[in-house]
Amino acid sequence: MPVHSLHVFDRKGKTLFTKCYAQNKANKVDDGEQLSEKRKLVFGMLFSLKEVAASLSPSSIKDNGVHSVQTGASTCYCLETASGLRFALYITDDADKTHARSIRKAMQHAYNDIWIQSVVRSPLYNPVTPNVQATNFETNLDAFLVSQSWYR
Amino acid sequence: MASKSWSPTYLANQLWAKQPKANAELFALTYGALVAELVRDLETNDKIQAELDRMGHSMGIRSVEEFLAKASLEPQSQTAVTCSQFKDTSDVLKMALKMFLGITTEAGVQEDSHFSIQFAENPLSLFVELPPDRSDLEYSQLLCGYVRGMLEMLQFDVTVTMAQSVLRGDEVNEMRVDLNQVLQAGAGDDYQEE
Numbered sequence: 193m194p195v196h197s198l199h200v201f202d203r204k205g206k207t208l209f210t211k212c213y214a215q216n217k218a219n220k221v222d223d224g225e226q227l228s229e230k231r232k233l234v235f236g237m238l239f240s241l242k243e244v245a246a247s248l249s250p251s252s253i254k255d256n257g258v259h260s261v262q263t264g265a266s267t268c269y270c271l272e273t274a275s276g277l278r279f280a281l282y283i284t285d286d287a288d289k290t291h292a293r294s295i296r297k298a299m300q301h302a303y304n305d306i307w308i309q310s311v312v313r314s315p316l317y318n319p320v321t322p323n324v325q326a327t328n329f330e331t332n333l334d335a336f337l338v339s340q341s342w343y344r
Numbered sequence: 345m346a347s348k349s350w351s352p353t354y355l356a357n358q359l360w361a362k363q364p365k366a367n368a369e370l371f372a373l374t375y376g377a378l379v380a381e382l383v384r385d386l387e388t389n390d391k392i393q394a395e396l397d398r399m400g401h402s403m404g405i406r407s408v409e410e411f412l413a414k415a416s417l418e419p420q421s422q423t424a425v426t427c428s429q430f431k432d433t434s435d436v437l438k439m440a441l442k443m444f445l446g447i448t449t450e451a452g453v454q455e456d457s458h459f460s461i462q463f464a465e466n467p468l469s470l471f472v473e474l475p476p477d478r479s480d481l482e483y484s485q486l487l488c489g490y491v492r493g494m495l496e497m498l499q500f501d502v503t504v505t506m507a508q509s510v511l512r513g514d515e516v517n518e519m520r521v522d523l524n525q526v527l528q529a530g531a532g533d534d535y536q537e538e
Contacts, residue, residue: 274498308413
């Protein structure tokens with residue numbers, strides 16, 4: 193299954209939402225502490241990469257956000273919004289990169305439509321103490337991801 | 345501004361056209377009922393304004409997301425909606441006010457650390473007359489909180505006040521936005537603890 197996991201962080205690195213889609217055996221032994229350690233690493237990596245990118249990029253180009261990070265085994269697609277939210281989507285086995293554009297569009301959709309509709313507009317969501325689990329974000333997100341050609 | 349390929353006014357109109365509309369009278373009356381309720385519950389103008397400001401703030405930190413999402417969908421706005429500089433935010437703010445409230449604003453003062461925006465029509469204060477004993481109540485304080493909430497999400501700590509208000513006898517409504525500080529990005533306590 194190419195979609196491995198999705199994390200949503202706020203500006204300060206707090207995890208607002210996280211879900212692991214892959215069901216391989218290695219993950220079952222992960223306890224909560226390890227998972228939160230992993231999330232920390234993901235956020236730390238994206239945060240530092242952005243700093244590096246900003247200091248290296250020519251100053252005339254404003255958009256210096258990190259779009260994706262690719263390794264041999266997986267690609268992490270990242271979407272950062274002006275309000276500081278970071279969506280990080282881990283995809284495994286995307287070696288040919290043919291889906292890169294559509295995945296980026298899909299992440300925009302996940303923010304523009306699913307996040308706005310399900311979370312920001314939800315009366316159950318409290319921005320001060322975020323509780324994304326109380327909203328139907330997960331349901332809507334799952335339905336959307338499953339409908340994508342690169343989901344499996 | 346002329347060198348840029350987008351125009352804030354054009355973009356604002358595009359966004360406004362796509363927004364679902366509510367009846368203006370219903371909106372104004374609902375807000376009036378809210379303020380009237382607060383006037384009954386809380387005694388002093390200061391408390392009422394603080395409460396309105398708090399409500400607006402909660403609305404602002406939510407609706408900024410919707411604004412950013414919708415504005416970034418417009419093809420002309422590739423560079424428009426990056427609020428990296430404080431002075432860029434006045435254009436963005438004008439777009440947001442048009443998109444959510446349908447009010448057309450004009451820029452007033454533009455300085456490095458503060459700006460003001462003027463608007464003739466205030467949809468909140470339709471039908472409103474302040475009684476003599478509440479003549480210095482800032483009826484539209486909600487808008488100030490709203491703008492404060494939006495800018496807070498974009499890392500700008502600001503103080504927003506109504507410098508002029510038609511309800512108090514001025515010719516135009518003027519909202520003044522003062523920059524206190526630019527909040528620093530970085531990992532916060534939640535990140536460290538988790």
